[in-house]
Amino acid sequence: MPTPKVYTITQAVLKAQSYCAYQERCQQEVYDKVTEWGMYPNEANEVITLLIADGFLNEARFALLYVSGKTRIKRWGRKKIIQGLKFKRISDRCIKDALLTIDDEEYTQNIMYHIRRKIGEQPLTTLNYLLLQKAIQHTLTKGFEYDIILDVIKEEKDKE
Structure with a gap:
């Protein structure tokens, strides 16, 4: 050796x-x-x-870029992003500041992206309960909050 x-x-x-x-x-x-x-x-x-x-290391800068990348590229939710940042031992203050940069409209689009991946182009109003639950469960695994998922689904149903 x-x-x-x-x-x-x-x-x-x-x-x-x-x-x-x-x-x-x-x-x-x-x-x-x-x-x-x-x-x-x-x-x-x-x-x-x-x-x-x-200036090669900056915890706040890292947190901002991590949140930006995981939101835009991986389409993760806040919970999964927080978990990833805590795993990397980023301070709570930096995590909180970085999460404020997430755009609500983009966040909603990411939720619908994950729901549509599971249900396809079927209208939400005609979905059976099991398929909708499967889509919600998938979206939860991506780190999105349950109440926000339900709000987005309700808004989308109202649009249809």
């Missing part, structure tokens, strides 16, 4: 800067990567401190 490469703080910072420049990262991801390189926890914390000072 080859011996792991030993990095100095300066080498680790340079390598971590390129790691952060490629894609927005959170502190936990960088910490995990730096310790994976064989650095001690106190050295990893020092590397993270230097990255924050240089």
